[in-house]
């Protein structure tokens with residue numbers, strides 16, 4: 237056993253796996269990375285109880301969790317998660333993109349779900365400790381990364397309805413290849429009129445499994461109609477665009493101005509969204525965070541005053557939307573291919589993430 241310490245991060249005990257993948261197995265996994273299917277040899281972990289607080293910081297062998305059938309999360313869905321990536325630069329160093337923002341959001345999500353707030357130093361320390369141990373799992377090649385999935389669940393075996401007095405925080409990691417292996421391809425979007433993702437006062441601004449659970453049926457139905465993703469409208473009036481199941485949405489107008497729904501409490505505050513809005517403003521685009529009426533978007537697509545629509549999030553960075561439809565309309569965005577603003581900002585952001593462009597915003601955080 238060894239330990240990893242840095243001046244800013246707490247100490248994690250390192251318990252190396254006794255059954256790590258062989259070099260050949262790992263190289264085979266990395267040659268064709270399967271996001272969310274293959275995982276690295278280890279996971280980082282911190283335990284919490286109301287009495288003792290956060291204890292037992294460790295990196296241990298990746299493997300199944302043993303859960304009592306009464307474990308609270310299995311019954312009441314008290315769970316939050318995050319998603320971010322580790323990028324290896326040509327010089328061998330490993331970096332992540334604005335992980336402090338993920339740490340802060342994780343604490344806000346936990347607060348909303350009545351889970352304990354994990355200190356930033358523990359969040360950053362856990363991903364650093366895991367990436368140090370499993371750095372060989374970052375795939376070689378362009379636009380690849382190691383996807384990091386921090387999450388926390390209510391682990392107390394108790395069926396009473398109250399916040400759990402015990403919680404587990406873990407980080408697992410999965411190697412990912414380029415999201416758009418064959419070039420950036422637009423997706424088709426079904427606008428759901430039947431289902432909402434989040435309501436005012438609910439958990440829409442928290443990154444929690446429950447929000448995703450609520451989005452799966454509409455997603456499945458949209459798939460059956462031949463669409464890639466669902467866009468949700470506000471639950472109160474059903475007239476304003478909110479976001480997709482796991483990505484924020486942005487509209488680009490012919491005059492160069494950009495509109496995206498505001499952080500009203502029912503959408504997730506994307507780190508990608510915030511970063512893109514910064515880059516757009518710096519590039520001279522007028523950026524408005526304001527309610528975006530479906531009617532307005534439909535009219536803009538019909539008369540050409542809206543030229544691009546894209547979705548954004550950590551996994552795909554930016555995904556052009558090529559088609560938008562619902563029961564009573566079916567519209568192509570621009571010429572149905574990735575537009576110039578989407579293409580340019582996406583390149584600018586990924587250049588920063590992969591260290592190809594200077595990081596003038598101080599967004600990159602070195603892990604290894």
Ligand SMILES: *Cc1c(COP(=O)(O)O)cnc(C)c1O
Nearest residue numbers: 482483484504506507508549550
């Ligand atoms: C994670 C997530 C996003 C995107 O957030 P990023 O920080 O950009 O990855 C958007 N919407 C929802 C619902 C999400 O869960």
